[in-house]
Amino acid sequence: MALVEVTSQAQAERAAAQAELEQAPGTASAAELYAMIDSLGDVQDIVNSGDTDRLAALYAEIGLEVLYQEAEEAVYVTASPRVNSVCPRGDLNPHAR
Numbered sequence: 001m002a003l004v005e006v007t008s009q010a011q012a013e014r015a016a017a018q019a020e021l022e023q024a025p026g027t028a029s030a031a032e033l034y035a036m037i038d039s040l041g042d043v044q045d046i047v048n049s050g051d052t053d054r055l056a057a058l059y060a061e062i063g064l065e066v067l068y069q070e071a072e073e074a075v076y077v078t079a080s081p082r083v084n085s086v087c088p089r090g091d092l093n094p095h096a097r
Contacts, residue, residue: 036081 028036037043040061046054063080 040081 040058043058046058049055061081063078065078065080067076068074069076
């Protein structure tokens with residue numbers, strides 16, 4: 001009986017998390033995520049370089065914020081990347097022609 005309860009609870013938590021994700025503002029498509037990543041350039045090279053100026057520029061570009069809560073012994077990290085994309089025709093509104 002205990003296994004059934006734990007499984008049911010896990011399924012309920014998963015469903016709640018999925019519902020929360022579906023309601024999250026600003027969700028991006030796979031294409032938008034790839035565009036965000038591509039717009040950052042060679043992230044591995046930047047990180048491996050250890051160049052603090054390049055790292056600071058990368059962190060600013062992805063909107064990286066790190067918050068340390070000493071009392072909780074926790075670190076909270078958020079990122080708010082922007083998409084730098086260009087429409088192949090030069091305009092983003094196909095009805096603007």
